Amino acid sequence: xxxIFTDVLCIGAGLAGERVAIEAASAGFDSICLSIVPARxxxxxxxxxxxxxxxxxxxxxxxxxxxxxxxxxxxxxxxGADQEVVRLFVDRAPExxxxxxxxxxxxxxxxxxxxxxxxxxxxxxxxxxxxKEGFITARDFGGTAKWRTCYTSDGTGHTLLYTMDNKVVExxxxxxxxxxxxxLIHDGETCTGAVARCLKTGKLKVYLxxxxxxxxxGYGRIYRETTNAVxxxxxxxxxxxxxxxxxxxxxxxxxFHPTGIVPTNILVTEGCRGDGGTLLDVNENRFMPEYxxxxxxxxxxxxVSRWMTHHIRQGLGVKSPYGDHLWLDIRHLGEHHIKTKxxxxxxxxxNFLGVDPITQLIPVxxxxxxxxxxxxxxxxxxxxxxxxxxxxxxxxxxDMHGLNRLGGNSLAETIVAGKIVxxxxxxxxxxxxxxxxxxxxxxxxxxQQERIDDFxxxxxxxxNVYEIRNxxxxxxxxxxxxxxNGRDLQKAVxxxxxxxxRAQKVGLRSNGIGVNPELTLALKIQGMVKLxxxxxYGALQRTESRGCHAREDYEARNDRDWWNRTLATxxxxxxxxxxxxxxxxxxxxxxxxxxxxxxxxxxxxxGEIIGEE
Amino acid sequence: xARKLHFNIFRYNPQDPHSVPRTDSFDLEETESMTLxxxxxxxxxxxxxxxxxxxxxxxxxxxxxxxxxNGRPGLACHTLTKDLPNEITLMxxxxxxxxxxxxxxxxxxxxxxxxxxxxxxxxxxEFHSMADEERxxxxxxxxxxxxERCIECxxxxxxxxxxxxxxxxxxxVAMNRLARFIMDPRDERTEKEYFEVIGTDEGIFGxxxxxxxxxxxxxxxxxQDQLGILRRKxxxxxxxxxxxxxx
Numbered sequence: 001x002x003x004i005f006t007d008v009l010c011i012g013a014g015l016a017g018e019r020v021a022i023e024a025a026s027a028g029f030d031s032i033c034l035s036i037v038p039a040r041x042x043x044x045x046x047x048x049x050x051x052x053x054x055x056x057x058x059x060x061x062x063x064x065x066x067x068x069x070x071x072x073x074x075x076x077x078x079x080g081a082d083q084e085v086v087r088l089f090v091d092r093a094p095e096x097x098x099x100x101x102x103x104x105x106x107x108x109x110x111x112x113x114x115x116x117x118x119x120x121x122x123x124x125x126x127x128x129x130x131x132k133e134g135f136i137t138a139r140d141f142g143g144t145a146k147w148r149t150c151y152t153s154d155g156t157g158h159t160l161l162y163t164m165d166n167k168v169v170e171x172x173x174x175x176x177x178x179x180x181x182x183x184l185i186h187d188g189e190t191c192t193g194a195v196a197r198c199l200k201t202g203k204l205k206v207y208l209x210x211x212x213x214x215x216x217x218g219y220g221r222i223y224r225e226t227t228n229a230v231x232x233x234x235x236x237x238x239x240x241x242x243x244x245x246x247x248x249x250x251x252x253x254x255x256f257h258p259t260g261i262v263p264t265n266i267l268v269t270e271g272c273r274g275d276g277g278t279l280l281d282v283n284e285n286r287f288m289p290e291y292x293x294x295x296x297x298x299x300x301x302x303x304v305s306r307w308m309t310h311h312i313r314q315g316l317g318v319k320s321p322y323g324d325h326l327w328l329d330i331r332h333l334g335e336h337h338i339k340t341k342x343x344x345x346x347x348x349x350x351n352f353l354g355v356d357p358i359t360q361l362i363p364v365x366x367x368x369x370x371x372x373x374x375x376x377x378x379x380x381x382x383x384x385x386x387x388x389x390x391x392x393x394x395x396x397x398x399d400m401h402g403l404n405r406l407g408g409n410s411l412a413e414t415i416v417a418g419k420i421v422x423x424x425x426x427x428x429x430x431x432x433x434x435x436x437x438x439x440x441x442x443x444x445x446x447x448q449q450e451r452i453d454d455f456x457x458x459x460x461x462x463x464n465v466y467e468i469r470n471x472x473x474x475x476x477x478x479x480x481x482x483x484x485n486g487r488d489l490q491k492a493v494x495x496x497x498x499x500x501x502r503a504q505k506v507g508l509r510s511n512g513i514g515v516n517p518e519l520t521l522a523l524k525i526q527g528m529v530k531l532x533x534x535x536x537y538g539a540l541q542r543t544e545s546r547g548c549h550a551r552e553d554y555e556a557r558n559d560r561d562w563w564n565r566t567l568a569t570x571x572x573x574x575x576x577x578x579x580x581x582x583x584x585x586x587x588x589x590x591x592x593x594x595x596x597x598x599x600x601x602x603x604x605x606x607g608e609i610i611g612e613e
Numbered sequence: 614x615a616r617k618l619h620f621n622i623f624r625y626n627p628q629d630p631h632s633v634p635r636t637d638s639f640d641l642e643e644t645e646s647m648t649l650x651x652x653x654x655x656x657x658x659x660x661x662x663x664x665x666x667x668x669x670x671x672x673x674x675x676x677x678x679x680x681x682x683n684g685r686p687g688l689a690c691h692t693l694t695k696d697l698p699n700e701i702t703l704m705x706x707x708x709x710x711x712x713x714x715x716x717x718x719x720x721x722x723x724x725x726x727x728x729x730x731x732x733x734x735x736x737x738x739e740f741h742s743m744a745d746e747e748r749x750x751x752x753x754x755x756x757x758x759x760x761e762r763c764i765e766c767x768x769x770x771x772x773x774x775x776x777x778x779x780x781x782x783x784x785x786v787a788m789n790r791l792a793r794f795i796m797d798p799r800d801e802r803t804e805k806e807y808f809e810v811i812g813t814d815e816g817i818f819g820x821x822x823x824x825x826x827x828x829x830x831x832x833x834x835x836x837q838d839q840l841g842i843l844r845r846k847x848x849x850x851x852x853x854x855x856x857x858x859x860x
Contacts, residue, residue: 038720106757134748510663514628518662
């Protein structure tokens, strides 16, 4: 068995994983990143609009600072976030943006003098200060009091990832691409690496590490309609849940982005609305001002997605063979703006829809986009339940997003958390030694090889892995979507339990030799259904509405009973997760209050009912 | 009536001793707005679950799905079947090592390229976390971004006459990368240092000027311009070097 030793093993080579590896390598520790694709194809590259950091250089960001970013983020989370973590994050975001500039990001910069911008379809003028010329500028995003989202056109994730990976190469960090971790090596107390499958040969190998980091991104692919890449199927979350001791935080917290294009669900950035784009209905009327007089199209994503769904339910959607949708209108921003600031959007619309957004409307509707849910860590990124295991980025529930993430805060999290967690791992490794239990490693490898052999021989049955995945995705789309209710959620849980039973009986139709894609999915399918069950069951139990979690049968945010975080673990042999709860935040810098957008209906900590009936 | 599409797909699994290189045929009914991503996914899930190919973002952003589509390198995810004839032949990209069927190893090739051209900002300065960033003109930032948009899909390499003949040729992607750093004032490398990297037959002087790279680039990068600019720059650099030795 090929066995590779390292100090730090980052599972995932997107922005968060690579940032951790850079920190560790800079401190002199051996670091290896595993990636199921070449590092630069990681889904970080698809982030478009930008990353939030309170630099306050641009005119519309004047007076901004970490304190305002803090308030926006906590409100955005609907008070689900850990406020100590939010504070850590906002304070260090400006430094992280500058560091990326130092490493080579071509951030868009302040151009002095007067210029026009659009808000809600109307044109306004602003004047950029001469003394700020050439500093990093920012654009507007949803749920923010200031223009704070730093960007490179609409390819921000792309430039960040390329620059980060350049740094990785400069430092000589090893990246093993096309390698997938399929199990963690642990003894119930300490994690010492992972068993992995090479996606160039299909062979198993072992990575032994003092510190292991899960940085595998989100798992939107448990839903049928998602903006996520096809690789976002939960590998990291699954191997964490499989340990029986590591919990997922808030598995019910799933974000829907307002503007996935119809029918392919490819994302067009929130920057479209940030730059002044509007949402229109079948009559080409703007409807958001009616629902959100203050924030209009730029309320938080959970709120905009809900109003869009509500508006479609009112019969005001545009009919299409792919179901009802709405329109995104950026025509008034003009050709120059679209061709310089929204280039990917222009390409996507032309290539996939045959729509020219300079002259035509873009068909959109909400699509699954982000998992606030993730492997639960403390503020240092250390995972609950296992020493030596860490997590960062979308894979983690750190938890700065609570029940809703603001646009631009995910790219920022990857860089900032990557840096902070990297620093903490460096501290952790000082003088830390670990003993590798060769017997346990051998048993772990044998168990994985047996799983593979059983899939190939059909020992457990001959269920079709694709049919099971489709059934799971349909269940989540139908019953665990933007609006939720107890009856549907119970049905989803019941059905998913049946699907879970079928998932144990998967057998391959192909021979399973080498990098067999059917086997790759088969190795994950049980885990994916477990994630789906955590989502549905967590949502069923949370009898309130908070952030993205909107219960039609419990419309109020209930701070008295539900100002907490769900922790889901999975015991082997069970067909449901075990749920526990912890307070959402120990530190309270900003006590719960109204968000200032969305439907305000709150049961306060004292049980007082605030807001509409 | 929907068209029936006839796919001819290269098949070979190097890990399977019984596998031989061949072409398999599949028929599939075309649906509205069908892309090769949708078609290949259906072929795998409905007809042959061992079929290997690579997709990732499926949005033309990540560069994972480049392949030879009726003889021409392109991104499968944004290729609409309605733009293709009934008969569609798919082959893996040449030059890159085959993993299986339509899947090739671009990661190893590109990592070697980054190391060769030292694809990072070279500077003696140190980062100060509390200091403001260095200023940059926005127009320059946009120019750099233009070249930074490369998604390393490998199409330009597959379409390159020189790269198909000599293994050590760095290709348009590497020259574009270096042009990006030459343009960036944060990179303190001198012209001579750039020249050492690229002023050879493995680099700028190996290019035969066929410009297949620019024709197939799915991001429409100005590769031809960069080749021209680099050649002039490197030509001058070479002349200056000669002049210096002459003295």
